[in-house]
Amino acid sequence: MKYNVKIAVPFYKGVYSILFVIILAFVRGISDVREIGAAMDANIALLAMVFCADGYYQEFSGGRWEVFQLCPGKRKWQTLRQRFFLQVIWLTIIAMAGYFVFYWQRPEKSFETSDMVLWLWFGLAAIGSIFFFGSLSFTLVNLWNNLWAGLGISVIVWSLLNSTTGQRLPEALYVFAYGGTGTGFLDSSLKGNWIWGKLSAMLLGSILLLLGGWKVKKKVWIPR
Amino acid sequence: MAIKGRDITVTFQNGTRAVDHVSFQIEKGIYGLLGENGAGKTTLMRVLTTLLKPREGTVLLNDMEYKEESYEKIRREIGYLPQELGLYPNLTVRETLEYMGGLAGMSKARCRERLDYYLEKTSLSEHQNKKNRQLSGGMKRRVGLIQALLHDPQVLVIDEPTTGLDPEERIRIRNLLVDFSRERIVLFSTHVVEDLAATCNQLAIMKKGRMVYEGEMKKLMEKAKGHVWLCEGIKEEEAGELMKKYRISSKIYTERGLQLKIVSEKKPGLSCSPIEAGLEDAYIYMTG
Numbered sequence: 294m295k296y297n298v299k300i301a302v303p304f305y306k307g308v309y310s311i312l313f314v315i316i317l318a319f320v321r322g323i324s325d326v327r328e329i330g331a332a333m334d335a336n337i338a339l340l341a342m343v344f345c346a347d348g349y350y351q352e353f354s355g356g357r358w359e360v361f362q363l364c365p366g367k368r369k370w371q372t373l374r375q376r377f378f379l380q381v382i383w384l385t386i387i388a389m390a391g392y393f394v395f396y397w398q399r400p401e402k403s404f405e406t407s408d409m410v411l412w413l414w415f416g417l418a419a420i421g422s423i424f425f426f427g428s429l430s431f432t433l434v435n436l437w438n439n440l441w442a443g444l445g446i447s448v449i450v451w452s453l454l455n456s457t458t459g460q461r462l463p464e465a466l467y468v469f470a471y472g473g474t475g476t477g478f479l480d481s482s483l484k485g486n487w488i489w490g491k492l493s494a495m496l497l498g499s500i501l502l503l504l505g506g507w508k509v510k511k512k513v514w515i516p517r
Numbered sequence: 518m519a520i521k522g523r524d525i526t527v528t529f530q531n532g533t534r535a536v537d538h539v540s541f542q543i544e545k546g547i548y549g550l551l552g553e554n555g556a557g558k559t560t561l562m563r564v565l566t567t568l569l570k571p572r573e574g575t576v577l578l579n580d581m582e583y584k585e586e587s588y589e590k591i592r593r594e595i596g597y598l599p600q601e602l603g604l605y606p607n608l609t610v611r612e613t614l615e616y617m618g619g620l621a622g623m624s625k626a627r628c629r630e631r632l633d634y635y636l637e638k639t640s641l642s643e644h645q646n647k648k649n650r651q652l653s654g655g656m657k658r659r660v661g662l663i664q665a666l667l668h669d670p671q672v673l674v675i676d677e678p679t680t681g682l683d684p685e686e687r688i689r690i691r692n693l694l695v696d697f698s699r700e701r702i703v704l705f706s707t708h709v710v711e712d713l714a715a716t717c718n719q720l721a722i723m724k725k726g727r728m729v730y731e732g733e734m735k736k737l738m739e740k741a742k743g744h745v746w747l748c749e750g751i752k753e754e755e756a757g758e759l760m761k762k763y764r765i766s767s768k769i770y771t772e773r774g775l776q777l778k779i780v781s782e783k784k785p786g787l788s789c790s791p792i793e794a795g796l797e798d799a800y801i802y803m804t805g
Contacts, residue, residue, distance in 0.1 A: 357605075359597060363567070369620070
């Protein structure tokens, strides 16, 4: 486990993920506390895509794929799963800590729900986004054996979902429902209906992970 | 303990036939695989390690046929050091090897015991807490060798382990391979002839995917006997002609003019006399 921490969250990744959240808090303007979660949700998903993409691919780019491939399938998948979950945990911690950086903008608070509850809800929402987009890029990179193809398709999916096209999806199937849509977007995070969108995203993310696991156990890729 | 290959053929999607109807039998000890770059050595090694499925032919390890359902069992018996093994840059030598031992399914206690033994044997004990990125090329190769040996495989497949190493490190790696070959099969590929001459009795020579020789080194030298010539006092113009016509295994400028070692069925000229064939000459003779 401790070795997987060093492999899954190396120093440079730790630094860029922290910087990403800090910069986001400085460039993304907010005026209300309820906007913090909405401002972070989709962006932290983008970070997760990049962060989790090379969980397995690094064995190829690092010149270890042959030795890794010879290890028992169960062990390989166990270790890759562990790397993925460690990355999800790290990103969730970063997102939840980064939430407070937005307070430098002195956002207004004009509702009764406590800041702590709002923060915990954001934590739940962030896990859903990180898990879904992390597993999406991880699996697509593995399926194509190509980092850029996997990342490219993931970015397209993210862009579609993070647009008016995505907003047409039913709330229960919409991963970014937490951020809300239209004029009532400030209250959407307080309502709690978004949780279904996150749950369905996590379910889909789990299926993607299983698909990735099947690929890892089965397929041998010979680079040219 | 033996690996047998029959009519192995590997064809890539682009139509390149990397291994072409190759057959061999490898038994305990060091077995050398010699060939130029692109001869098919790495492809054949990938077949033997189950990383690549041949289009045709069969491979048997101790009479167990290579089939997808038996891959896991076969892989337990194989240790592999690829030509370029990247090591996790953030981990230390010990951490890397413990991690790889765990990945191979070893218990922590057994892994530590074997690890201490091999670190000592490869003179890496004092470097075990160094980060992989701080290691020299030779040290990285030794770490790679330990990872291949850690789970105590019956077969050790080593792809060009001495490439890019200084002479001292090359000798050290070669000697380690000899030590480790006492109880197992060591298949060792290289394009450096001296490495094979110093380590093994059995070898195969590959050229363009085909095996042009398989057997004892002594017999290979015998094949080249009488076909290696030393030509002395050669003038530049004459040398040019000879080089166009024959395969030259060495060329030295001496006070008397050029001295050429020529591999040829027939005597190349009046100033040439037959000399004893070295492994390099025999290799040139076989692949000519």
